[in-house]
Amino acid sequence: MKSLFTLAFFLLSLGLFAQIRTPQPSPSATVTQNVGLAKVTIEYSRPTVKGRKIFGDLVPFGKVWRTGANRITSIAFDQDVTLNGQKIAAGKYGWYSIPGPKEWTIVLNSDNQQWGAYEYDEKKDVLRLTVKAEALKTNQEEFTIELDNFSPTAADVVLSWEKTAVRFRLEHNPHEMIMKAIATETAKPDANADVYYTAAEYYLDKGLDMQMALNWANKVLETDKNWWSYYLRASIYAKMKQCDKAVADANTALEGAKKDGDTAYIKRCEKILAQCK
Numbered sequence: 635m636k637s638l639f640t641l642a643f644f645l646l647s648l649g650l651f652a653q654i655r656t657p658q659p660s661p662s663a664t665v666t667q668n669v670g671l672a673k674v675t676i677e678y679s680r681p682t683v684k685g686r687k688i689f690g691d692l693v694p695f696g697k698v699w700r701t702g703a704n705r706i707t708s709i710a711f712d713q714d715v716t717l718n719g720q721k722i723a724a725g726k727y728g729w730y731s732i733p734g735p736k737e738w739t740i741v742l743n744s745d746n747q748q749w750g751a752y753e754y755d756e757k758k759d760v761l762r763l764t765v766k767a768e769a770l771k772t773n774q775e776e777f778t779i780e781l782d783n784f785s786p787t788a789a790d791v792v793l794s795w796e797k798t799a800v801r802f803r804l805e806h807n808p809h810e811m812i813m814k815a816i817a818t819e820t821a822k823p824d825a826n827a828d829v830y831y832t833a834a835e836y837y838l839d840k841g842l843d844m845q846m847a848l849n850w851a852n853k854v855l856e857t858d859k860n861w862w863s864y865y866l867r868a869s870i871y872a873k874m875k876q877c878d879k880a881v882a883d884a885n886t887a888l889e890g891a892k893k894d895g896d897t898a899y900i901k902r903c904e905k906i907l908a909q910c911k
Contacts, residue, residue: 660703665779670787670806672713678729679703680777681795688796689733698741700751701731701793702777708746709791715806717742717791718763727760731793731800738765738800768799812836820850827858834866844874861890865899868906877910884910 660681667674681703686692693699701707710726717740728746732739740763745755774794781804783790788805816833819825830850837847851867868883888903 660777662704663779665781667781667789669715669781669784669789669804670713671808671811672711672715672724672806674715674781674791674804675710675726676707676729676779676791677710678707678777678779679705682777683773683775683796689798690735693733695734696732698751698754699731699733700748701729702779704749706730706746706748706751707779709742711806713806713808715804717761717804718765718802719805720761720763722761730754733798734767736767738767739763740765740800740802763802765800765802768801770794770797770799773797774799809840827854827856827863830854831858831863831866834870838866838870838873841873844870848874861887861894862899864890865903868903872906872909880906881910 658679660679662677662679665674665676665678679702689695707729708726709729711722711724713724715722715724722742725744726746727742727744728748730741730743730751732741741759742761743754744758744760748754774796777793777795779791779793781789781791787807788803790801791804792799792801794800816836819829820833822829830853834847834850834854837843837850848867848870851863851870854863855867864883865887868880868887871877871880871883884903884906888900888907891899891903
């Protein structure tokens with residue numbers, strides 16, 4: 635009877651203790667970013683330096699590291715992407731690292747649920763990248779993963795801690811997806827001005843079939859005679875070197891842009907006029 639009472643008291647104590655929350659020494663963080671048309675999500679914990687020697691000591695060189703603290707860092711993509719030019723399928727991956735004085739190995743592994751790197755299984759590796767270690771000018775107290783150096787279809791994933799940073803290039807080229815969507819949406823009998831505008835603008839930006847882009851721009855102006863629609867068609871005419879038509883549309887767009895005080899488009903219209911002078 636006494637043992638049952640003791641067990642009940644122990645279980646009750648565990649329940650009460652489990653309800654006590656304290657700040658995490660390595661708080662969790664989530665980074666979410668769109669790159670191209672892909673959504674990238676990184677989940678990790680953020681330990682601090684606290685006066686310690688990190689790389690080459692607390693985190694040994696040449697050994698597999700969980701890339702942070704607590705549960706292994708994970709990185710997920712909702713579309714197929716490339717990392718430093720290597721293709722990787724959409725999915726969620728465990729992110730291990732093997733630090734070195736001058737180079738690191740970034741390892742993406744199919745197991746994203748490990749606590750630490752204690753049961754790391756190399757057979758589950760999906761991708762490995764060799765990246766250079768960069769020396770930071772100032773101390774990075776908190777372990778940090780972020781994205782920078784953006785373009786419309788790419789960004790650098792940057793890991794930094796103590797006085798070291800490493801990075802790799804993440805890219806998602808959605809061209810094929812966009813072309814399929816344009817073909818599908820513009821073929822619909824209820825396609826509206828927004829659909830035609832987006833299609834024409836994309837063809838213009840990518841230097842594709844200008845006659846097709848012009849056809850879509852004309853369809854836009856059938857129902858949407860806003861000045862920016864004239865600017866779109868003026869840009870296409872200018873690309874086709876039909877300057878008389880480009881000037882007429884650019885002047886119409888310029889008048890509207892001035893009324894709305896849109897400085898950026900005023901300059902764009904003036905550029906077309908200057909090119910066609």
